[in-house]
Amino acid sequence: MPLLETSTRRCVSVVVLLVVALGACSSPPVQPASEPARIFDVHAGRFIDEAALVTDLARTRYRLLGEIHDNPLHHTIRARLLREIAGRALHPAVVMEQFDLDHDMALRAAQNAGDNVEQVANAGELDRKGWQWPLHEPIVAAALALHLPLRAGNLSRTVLSGDLDAGQREHPRMETRLRAARWTDAQAGELRADIVESHCSMLPDAIVPRLVLGQRMRDAAMAQALVDDATADGAVLIAGNGHVRDDLGVPVYLHAPGFAGAHARSISVGFIEVNADDERDAEFPRRVIAVHPGFDVVFLTPAIARPDPCEAFRRRPKG
Numbered sequence: 001m002p003l004l005e006t007s008t009r010r011c012v013s014v015v016v017l018l019v020v021a022l023g024a025c026s027s028p029p030v031q032p033a034s035e036p037a038r039i040f041d042v043h044a045g046r047f048i049d050e051a052a053l054v055t056d057l058a059r060t061r062y063r064l065l066g067e068i069h070d071n072p073l074h075h076t077i078r079a080r081l082l083r084e085i086a087g088r089a090l091h092p093a094v095v096m097e098q099f100d101l102d103h104d105m106a107l108r109a110a111q112n113a114g115d116n117v118e119q120v121a122n123a124g125e126l127d128r129k130g131w132q133w134p135l136h137e138p139i140v141a142a143a144l145a146l147h148l149p150l151r152a153g154n155l156s157r158t159v160l161s162g163d164l165d166a167g168q169r170e171h172p173r174m175e176t177r178l179r180a181a182r183w184t185d186a187q188a189g190e191l192r193a194d195i196v197e198s199h200c201s202m203l204p205d206a207i208v209p210r211l212v213l214g215q216r217m218r219d220a221a222m223a224q225a226l227v228d229d230a231t232a233d234g235a236v237l238i239a240g241n242g243h244v245r246d247d248l249g250v251p252v253y254l255h256a257p258g259f260a261g262a263h264a265r266s267i268s269v270g271f272i273e274v275n276a277d278d279e280r281d282a283e284f285p286r287r288v289i290a291v292h293p294g295f296d297v298v299f300l301t302p303a304i305a306r307p308d309p310c311e312a313f314r315r316r317p318k319g
Contacts, residue, residue, distance in 0.1 A: 038299075038300045039052075039053050039297060039298070039299050039300070040285050040288070040289075040297065040298045040300060041296075041297055042289055042295060042296055042297060042298060043296060048297075050081075050084070053081075053269075053297060053299075054081065054084040054085060054088070056267060056297075057081065057085055057267060057269075058085055058088045058090060059265075060234070060265045060266065060267045061230065061234035061235075061264040061265055061266065062226055062230070062234055062235055062237070062254060062261065062264060062265070062266035062267070063085070063092070063234070063235070063236045063237070063266070063267055063269070064236075064237040064239070064243075064244035064246075064249075064250060064251065064266060064267065064268045064269065065078045065081065065236060065237065065238055065239075065244065065269050065271075066239065066240060066241035066242075066243070066244040066245075066268070066269060066270045066271050066295070067238070067239070067240055067241060067271050068240075068241065068271060068273060069131070069132070069135070069240060070132060070135065070304075070306060071271070071273065071301065071304055072135055072304075073301050073302075073304075074271040074299075074301065075135055075136055075137075075138050075139055076138050077271070077299065077301070078138075078139055078238060078271075079138035079139050079141070079142040080142075082094065082139065082142045082143060082146060082148065082236065083142055083146065085236070086146040086148065090233040090234075091146075091147070091148060091231055091232075091233050092148060092230070092231055092233045092234045092235050092236050093148065093149040093150075093151050093226075093229040093230055093231050093234075093235040093236070094139070094143045094148050094149065094150050094151065094235070094236050094238060095151045095152070095153040095222065095225045095226055095229055095235055095236065095237050095238070096136075096139070096140075096150065096151070096152065096153055096154075096237075096238045096239070097153055097154050097218075097222065097237075097238060097239035097240065097243060098126060098127075098131050098136055098154070098238070099124040099125075099126060099150075099151070099152035099153065099154065100124075100125070100152055100154050100155065100156040100157070101152050101153070101154065101155060101156065101171075101221065101225065102125075102152075102156040102158070103123070103124045103125045103152055104124075104151060104152035106123045106124065106125070107120065107123055107124040107150060107151065107152055108149075108151075109123065110122075110123035110124070111144065111149070111150055116144075117137055117140050117141045117144060120140060120144065120150065121133065121137075121140060124152060136238075139238055148236075149229065149231065151225060151229040151235075152225070153221065153222040153225040153226070153237065153239070154218060154221065154222065155167065155171070155174075155214075155217055155218050155221045159171075159217075160214050160217075160218070164210065164213055164214060164217065167217065168217065171217075171221060171224075173224050173228075174217065174220045174221045174224050175220075176259075177220045177223060177224055177253050177256050177259055178216060178217060178220035178253060180256040180257060180258060180259060181220070181252050181253045181256040182252070182256070182257070183216075183252065187247065187248055187252070188212065190247075190248060191212055191215065191216070191248050192208060192209075192212050194242065194248070195208065195211050195212060195215060196208060198242070200309070200310035200314075202310070202314075215242075216253075218243070219243055219248075219249050219250045219252065219253055220253040222237060222239060222243060222250045222253075223250045223251075223252075223253035223254040223256075223261065224253075226250070226254060226261065227254070227259075227260045227261045234264075237250060241270050241271060241272070241292070241295075244268045244269070244270065244294075244295070245268060245270070245293070245294030245295065246266070246268045246294050246295070246296065247293060247294040248294060249268075249294070251266050251268060254266060267296045267297065268294065268295050268296050268297070269295065269296065269297045269298075269299055270292055270294070270295035270297070270298045270299065271298075271299045271301060272288060272292050272298050272299065272300055272301070273300075273301055273302065273303040273304065274288065274300050274301070274302070274303060275302075275303050276302075285298070285300070288300065
């Protein structure tokens with residue numbers, strides 16, 4: 001099998017608009033992985049242990065922890081990282097892509113009332129089917145048990161499925177951060193290609209610019225939420241790998257010139273699936289980084305068995 005087959009990248013940064021419109025990337029439960037994970041520090045060019053990663057996360061204001069949404073191990077590991085960060089006497093906010101900003105006040109109220117995990121998920125109107133709940137339950141449970149503020153970070157489906165210009169006006173701080181970020185034609189082309197690939201190269205051409213803008217709006221909104229919700233100990237973002245990439249995702253807007261967060265340190269951790277054969281490749285893990293750019297650290301986990309995510313696209317009627 002080729003190194004990091006591209007099917008493992010699909011559905012990582014799916015725009016909510018397309019999920020609403022086409023019902024993309026819905027799949028049955030996957031086979032959980034049981035093999036150990038490995039952590040590679042991209043800048044140092046070496047493997048590190050989890051204690052070293054936690055030390056780095058602890059001294060960083062904004063920690064962006066990625067995921068492949070349907071991999072249970074990724075959620076279990078990140079819940080453990082939250083516990084280890086809190087074990088350093090830190091109390092960061094936990095901002096989640098899985099909760100929409102429209103329900104943030106209800107999410108806060110449920111936490112203040114001492115509600116349990118299920119009640120908090122209900123209060124935040126979590127899309128249980130879309131996010132395959134209870135996959136993210138370990139993270140929510142850890143945040144509640146540790147008394148870490150759990151906050152919403154995502155734009156709502158209403159915003160993303162409506163007039164995007166009007167949606168920007170509804171979130172003026174997101175809009176100004178979006179416009180202030182450094183964004184080049186090369187980045188635009190890369191994001192466009194990533195979105196097309198993540199939807200199995202079967203998107204109508206006319207919809208792609210809208211999806212690119214929607215993705216950028218979501219990233220800017222999550223960046224603003226990190227800044228708004230950060231405690232004295234900063235914040236943690238729980239989101240898909242595509243959102244935490246520092247070359248295309250949330251960090252682009254988090255560090256927008258002239259805005260709060262511009263000079264604060266952030267770290268992007270990508271959770272990447274690999275197969276046993278991949279690690280025997282002479283170029284491993286350099287090829288992992290080449291295929292999955294934009295991370296400061298890559299957390300390498302075993303690949304899980306899943307159905308072909310593109311099959312749903314192929315089954316759709318044409319026209």
